[in-house]
Amino acid sequence: MALIDKPDCTSVTMLTDLHRRDVLRRLGALGITGAIGQLYSGSLFARSGEAVKGLDRLVGGEVVNRAHDRYEAWRNSMVWHLRKPERYPDAIIRAQSEQDVIAAVKYATDNGLKVSARSSGHNSTGAALRNGGLLIDLALLRGVEIDAARKTARIQPALWSEQLVQEAGKHGLAFPAAHCPTVALGGYLLGGGMGWNNAHWDGIACHAIRSADIVLAGGRKVTASADAYPDLFWAVRGAGYGFFGVVTAMELQLYPLPRAIHTSMYITPLDKLHTVFAALDELSEEKDERVEILVLLMHDPQASADTPPDQAKICMVGVNAFADTEDEARAMLAPFANSALAAASVFKLEYQPSSFEQLYNPEGLDTGIGRYMVDSIWTEEPGQSLLSLAEHFKTTQSARTHVLCAYGVKTELRTDACFSRIANHYIASYMLWNDAADDAANETWLRHTNALLQPYSKGTYINEIEATLFPERVKSSFSEESWQRLAALRKKYDPDGVFHSYPGYS
Ligand SMILES: Cc1cc2nc3c(=O)[nH]c(=O)nc-3n(C[C@H](O)[C@H](O)[C@H](O)COP(=O)(O)OP(=O)(O)OC[C@H]3O[C@@H](n4cnc5c(N)ncnc54)[C@H](O)[C@@H]3O)c2cc1C
Incomplete structure (x- = not known):
């Protein structure tokens, strides 16, 4: 019973009474330890797709739930390297637009599901793949617009590093994107960003974020900058994969291209x-x-x-x-x-x-x-x-x-x-x-x-x-002061814990 009441096991709390009785019967048969593994590997109920019923009608992008025969192929493709973590979201949504992100986060909030986001899946620890809840794959959000006069770029989160470098280069501009061409700017900048020549420009690349569009719990979209939501603006520049929102666009400072x-x-x-x-x-x-x-x-x-x-x-x-x-x-x-x-x-x-x-x-x-x-x-x-x-x-x-x-x-x-x-x-x-x-x-x-x-x-x-x-x-990636401030901001902007925190932290 304690397991069923655990807030993290959100899928469990969505079961009908009938399912609940069935689950309890099987838990008894498996023993608790085996049951926890079974819950997450999905053999009990998540494969039915019940946990995300109706979601596909709310978003334009494709939704693949655990019942889908393409689920495992999609799940594997969420992490770039070949050591795939044994973690299973209830569904993966391939967002086609910011509107899809808003709808998915709202759905998750309303239905007690957790959310993680993915830009290009290069994170070594596979942080985007979590057990249960929705994984919002942003891979299709790869737009970029350069404003040469203002020396800025407006980008979507899954834009690859080399794509920004190429587009900026056409205007005689540059950005310290990740050294590997296919690393997306989303996760890279959220966690800091060390690229070519960054020491000479604004230092760690996230300092070059001028504003960020963020979808918060409940599906509320805000634009954070030095003037609006400065606390969120502070957090988006370095919080990494414990950030409590989905970044759907950023405006970045560009620099003169070294000749x-x-x-x-x-x-x-x-x-x-x-x-x-x-x-x-x-x-x-x-x-x-x-x-x-x-x-x-x-x-x-x-x-x-x-x-x-x-x-x-x-x-x-x-x-x-x-x-x-x-x-x-x-x-x-x-x-x-x-x-x-x-x-x-x-x-x-x-x-x-x-x-x-x-x-x-x-x-x-x-x-x-x-x-x-x-x-x-x-x-x-x-x-x-x-x-x-x-x-x-x-x-x-x-x-x-x-x-x-x-x-x-x-x-x-x-x-x-x-x-x-x-x-x-x-x-x-x-x-x-x-x-x-x-x-x-x-x-x-x-x-x-x-x-x-x-x-x-x-x-x-x-x-x-x-x-x-x-x-x-x-x-140990944060000062004590930043760590405490992040925890306070998480409580302020995501009081119900819709977004997954850092792996190993609840
Ligand atoms: C080959 C390779 C080369 C690399 N080179 C560099 C380098 O030169 N410099 C450097 O600093 N780092 C480098 N990295 C590390 C890289 O910056 C991190 O792995 C980063 O997390 C990858 O970003 P991603 O968008 O692919 O993350 P993903 O794996 O897609 O996501 C990881 C986590 O980031 C968060 N996240 C990602 N996008 C969003 C979003 N839009 N909104 C909210 N949360 C989001 C989520 O919490 C997610 O769980 C490299 C990694 C690899 C594998």
Whole structure:
């Protein structure tokens, strides 16, 4: 009985008395533990589609409920990588318009169902897939309008990063969208956003949100900006996937497109990490803020199958100069060419002309589909962090796994944004592998990685953590003050808990 009364089990509370008696009979037969699993995997009642009856008449977009034979294919497509979470919404709605979002959220509110939203499904923890309730898929909302005179873009949430970059580029403008071309701006900006050259512009990309259209509980639509609903405006800039509303559009600040982008690349053996970071520490003292440094620990693509694992890993340093003339770009890169980093390199490729668009389609970077996990820290000690990881990195179970350090992010926090954890350097461990049989080994590897990096951590980045495995890393993505304020705003704008909170939090 206690299970039936639990407010989270919203589908259960919708049952008719007849269904209820049937469920109770089966609960008795299964034992409580088995029954909870059965409830969510849907063998008891949700497959009937009863929980979302009538919804398809209210929205223009397609609705697929648990009774539908396409449900499982749709559910799987909600998460970009191949490690699909075992979580089952009652129905998935492919919204065709903002009106569909309003109708779906109102329906959920009226019927005691919970709501989650999805833009492009790139979230590693698969946060959009929850048990029960409605999942509103925004994939069709991908519009963009550029106002070149005002240097702004009005976008819908599922617009891909590369699409914004292309459209803005036509007007000589740019935006620090996600590095991977197909990551949608919706989830990316809601959780912060670290893109090319962001340190030189407004810092973390969510600072560039000028206004956001938000559908709140009950289906009420508001537009939040610095002047209207400033508390919601604060929250939408960094709350991530515990946000209590659906963002249907945003106005973004754009920036002048850098006219001359040049890059240099250095490869060193892993045992030269000490030299690499000593050189970077020295170089960063004088570096222009338009020079961006990325350090990558990775598998050597040239290593043969019989290369011993501890010799098959390398360190790659990429240096990008976002300048306006070729001379300026070359001058920005010159100190690197004359440094101890260049001297320690076994391979280098310097002063290569590139473009903002080209950076979104890098050759050789593995962003292909696979089983995927990511976790991260902000740190003031990037060299020590990676040195402490080096031996462990040689034991990666998969050759596709890599660790990235964004060196010298130098981004200010702001009081008008909920994004509230940062340090001068960022480290993320990206794990990619192919076989489900290796899931446990990879999870163990990530746990060990996080433990090794923990002494150097100044917090985590909500967009790149395994929130389901490590719920405490959600909280460590926020300052205590922001965390408390978010909780208060959730109570104010979503008192009945229509929207799912962070995974692991109710
Ligand atoms: C290959 C790859 C590359 C990446 N590169 C970068 C990068 O360069 N920089 C960076 O900062 N991050 C990067 N990320 C991380 C990325 O920013 C996050 O995973 C982000 O959550 C993905 O956004 P999404 O819209 O696909 O989220 P989804 O998976 O679609 O949704 C995740 C959650 O976000 C919330 N959400 C999404 N859209 C909305 C909306 N419109 N309204 C309300 N809530 C919403 C929901 O709570 C949802 O559960 C990358 C991820 C991948 C997989």
